[in-house]
Amino acid sequence: xxxxxxxxxxxxxxxxxxxxxxxxxxxxxxxxxxxxxxxxxxxxxxxxxxxxxxxxxxxxxxxxxxxxxxxxxxxxxxxxxxxxxxxxxxxxxxxxxxxxxxxxxxxx
Amino acid sequence: xxxxxxxxxxxxxxxxxxxxxxxxxxxxxxxxxxxxxxxxxxxxxxxxxxxxxxxxxxxxxxxxxxxxxxxxxxxxxxxxxxxxxxxxxxxxxxxxxxxxxxxxxxxxxxxxxxxxxxxxxxxxxxxxxxxxxxxxxxxxxxxxxxxxxx
Numbered sequence: 001x002x003x004x005x006x007x008x009x010x011x012x013x014x015x016x017x018x019x020x021x022x023x024x025x026x027x028x029x030x031x032x033x034x035x036x037x038x039x040x041x042x043x044x045x046x047x048x049x050x051x052x053x054x055x056x057x058x059x060x061x062x063x064x065x066x067x068x069x070x071x072x073x074x075x076x077x078x079x080x081x082x083x084x085x086x087x088x089x090x091x092x093x094x095x096x097x098x099x100x101x102x103x104x105x106x107x108x
Numbered sequence: 109x110x111x112x113x114x115x116x117x118x119x120x121x122x123x124x125x126x127x128x129x130x131x132x133x134x135x136x137x138x139x140x141x142x143x144x145x146x147x148x149x150x151x152x153x154x155x156x157x158x159x160x161x162x163x164x165x166x167x168x169x170x171x172x173x174x175x176x177x178x179x180x181x182x183x184x185x186x187x188x189x190x191x192x193x194x195x196x197x198x199x200x201x202x203x204x205x206x207x208x209x210x211x212x213x214x215x216x217x218x219x220x221x222x223x224x225x226x227x228x229x230x231x232x233x234x235x236x237x238x239x240x241x242x243x244x245x246x247x248x249x250x251x252x253x254x255x256x257x258x
Contacts, residue, residue: 009111009221009222010222012111013111013222084113084221087113087218088113088115091113091115091216091218092115094139094140095115095116095117095214095216096117097139098117098119098126098129098130098139098214099117099119101129101135101138101139102119102120102121102125102126102129102212103119103120103121104121
């Protein structure tokens, strides 16, 4: 299993970017203007956050006529979620082992 | 998605007993590492975890509040051989213990993944190494747990 780029965590650490990503995922794709209309954030701020998300590989941009459309790239999100799940399951294994040890469970 | 993992378990043993199992070298070297451990139990002190297949890992103790809180930094994605845990190569592991009924609620939070700055190749290689290590370690632990009296 591979560890995702730390840029993904950094990008997701900001609650506004997280909401932006959710809004974008919900509507499929959108422009900075439509996204600014859905969130309590100015259009320049939306563009700044989209740039950070883009650098982390979490959104892609496409020019459609005179507009720039943004869409979510799910692959890095899936990879990050799987990697975190892997670490969580290691902890489950360790804690189960500790529990067994603490409770003095024996075969005999 | 958060930069942390939180887990907890209810253990049918006293808080004092669980505290010993998570802070004493004899026990950490079996259920956490698989080839022994050395613990300098003071804030700033080191824990050395030893694995049969993957060498040693250095951890640095950050907090000791017996018997309710214990935390250390470790560098699980670092090259085997044990670099000193520091910002950029380590995550923080925090254990909390609380009495619950006749037992102990133990929770663990591992955080700081976003600040790791090893190259992706290093992290991938070491993480894969660690994953194999855990599987091996759990087998060892099952055998050990079977031998240790309550």
